Each structure stands twice: as C-alpha cells, then as structure tokens.
Amino acid sequence: MDSVGDNAAFGRWLLPYHLPSPWRILESAHGVSSRTMRAPWPSDIYTEPKGDPNTLANLGPLRPMAGVWTSDIGVDDHPVVDGADENRYVERMELQPIDRQTNGPQLFYGLRYHTHIVKRGEVETFHDQVGYWLWEPETKTVIMTLAIPRAQVALAGGTAEPDAKEFELHAERGSTTFGICSGPFLDQAFTTKQFTIRVTIHPDGRWSYDEFTFLAIHGREGLFQHHDRSTLRKIAEPSPNPLAAVAITGTAPAR
Numbered sequence: 001m002d003s004v005g006d007n008a009a010f011g012r013w014l015l016p017y018h019l020p021s022p023w024r025i026l027e028s029a030h031g032v033s034s035r036t037m038r039a040p041w042p043s044d045i046y047t048e049p050k051g052d053p054n055t056l057a058n059l060g061p062l063r064p065m066a067g068v069w070t071s072d073i074g075v076d077d078h079p080v081v082d083g084a085d086e087n088r089y090v091e092r093m094e095l096q097p098i099d100r101q102t103n104g105p106q107l108f109y110g111l112r113y114h115t116h117i118v119k120r121g122e123v124e125t126f127h128d129q130v131g132y133w134l135w136e137p138e139t140k141t142v143i144m145t146l147a148i149p150r151a152q153v154a155l156a157g158g159t160a161e162p163d164a165k166e167f168e169l170h171a172e173r174g175s176t177t178f179g180i181c182s183g184p185f186l187d188q189a190f191t192t193k194q195f196t197i198r199v200t201i202h203p204d205g206r207w208s209y210d211e212f213t214f215l216a217i218h219g220r221e222g223l224f225q226h227h228d229r230s231t232l233r234k235i236a237e238p239s240p241n242p243l244a245a246v247a248i249t250g251t252a253p254a255r
Contacts, residue, residue, distance in 0.1 A: 041105050048102040051109075053243035055097035058109040060135040060162040061142060064201045066111055066238040069093045074117065074230035076127075079190070079217055084224070089126055091117045091230055095133065097241040108143075110134040111238075137162070143178075144169050144197065151183030154195055164201075171195040191216040193223060206233050 052058050056066060074089040093115040101108040110132050117127040131145040140159050147153045157178040160167035173180045173193050180192050194214040201207045213226040239245070246252055 045104040047105060049105060049107050051100040051102070051107050053100070053241075053247055055100060055109045055241040055244060056238065058100075058135070058137065059097070059111065060109075060137060060140070061160045061164040061167055061199075061201070062109075062111055062133050062135050064205070065133065065199070065207055066095050066097060067234045068236035068238075069095070069207075069232035070235050071230045071232045072120070074228070077225070077227040079215065079224050079226065087126070088120045089117050089230075090120055091115060091232065093232060096238055097244070098132070099241050099243045101134075106136065107138065108134045108136050142167055142169060150186065152181070152186055152192070154180045154192075156195055156197060166198065166200045168196065168198045189218045202231070206231050208232070 056063065059066065070090075070092050072090045074091050076087045076089055077084055078087070079085075093113060095111040095113040098110050098112050101110065112132055113130065115127070115129045116125065118124065119126050127148070129146055129148050131147055132143075134143040134145075135141075136143070140161060142158055142160050144156045145154070146156070154171045155178055156169040156171035158167055158169040169178075171178045171180050171194070173191065180195060182192060186192070192213055193216055194212075196212045198210045199207060200210075208231040209229065211228040213228075215224045215226055217224055240248060242252055
C-alpha cells in the first residue's frame, strides 16, 4: 500500500472523533491534538451505582459481538524493507462478558477478549491480542483496550448509539486519555501515530472490523498505513458473566 505524505492526506481517518459532549479537543503547542474531559460527573466522585448484574443485557452496540468467532478471510497490509507486503490470515476471537465495572459514579459493561491469528497454512502465531471492549451507557461511549506481546498497548474511544450497527474508535500517540504507548524500539523505529478501528455489524449476524495504524517508519518519508480487516462468523455463544450466572443457577461459575 502506498505511504501517506502528511496528516492532511489522511485527515478523513482522524476527524471527526465523535466524542461525547463532555469531551473537548485541545491543541498542544506542537499542533498535536490531545483529549481531555470536562467534569460531567457529580461532586460525589466515590458513590458507585448498583447497575445490572446481567452484562449481556446492557452492552449497547457491543452485544452482537459477544461470543466466540472465527474467520479465514483476514487481510493484513504491513511494511517491509522495500515497501509493503500482504498476508492472508486465519483468526479466532473470543469475547466474554465481565461483571459491571465502576469508577465511583462511572459505570461500564464490557467484554473481555482474546484474538489469536496465524497465516494461512501455518501454525506459528502471527498476531496475538488481549483486552476489553467497554460500553458506558451514560455517555454512549465505546472504549477498546488492547495489548500485544510486542511491548505495545493502546486505549481507543468513540461514541455510538446503543443500537448502532457501525461505530469507529480512535487513539493517538501523546494523548493521556485515548492514547498509545510503545516500548523504546517500536516508539523510535515504527512510531505509531494514530490508530483507528471501524466495526460493522451485519444483518446475518457476522461482524467486521477495519483497522488502520498510521506509522512513522525510521528512514522513510511520510506515514505508512498498516491495514488489517476481516469479517467474523460466530461458532459459539457467550457464557454469562459471574453475577448473571449466580442469578440464573444460584451458584457461581467454576473457575
């Protein structure tokens, strides 16, 4: 894939962020946008809401993603020494509901996920990723955390309606809220400037993701678009979260 020359060339992926009304964007002295949050919460920042024990009933736009999924049609465009290369991959992704989570008055419902990817016809891990998808009903905010075993983590966010069939999340290097953090080598050699993921829920129950990671690569001009995309089909239903399982069976699930 062709490299991108400057921020203006891929501005359509950077803005608008569609952040909830409590959010505002500030421009730093270097012209790089950072995200801060005005305080929409009450003066009491300690009292926690009770919430609902049934996470699956409160996931908003994330509900169709719960379960175990597979795909053999994934496509990855990534940088190599003489330009770009494409790989086709096979993926297994599991997203299971967790108990409600609170930060004082803030309430989240979410899915813990693990995705494991191999190249077609191979056994060795091509990509492994863990994290959480979170839904905050009060602000209609969707958050994705991700961690990969190459010394990199990110927190991406965006907004969506509870019944949305498509939504988009963003993270940016340097942000103290929806940001990206890399180990020293990646931060200097393959600097991740921006991450965007768009999720589409299909009428037949499948769902797709389309990811762009914008990289500043040592020795190259402009930015490289690392592009991953796939469509997943369900192979198993999700298990109830522990609090919901107790309400259903009267006993906690086995650990």
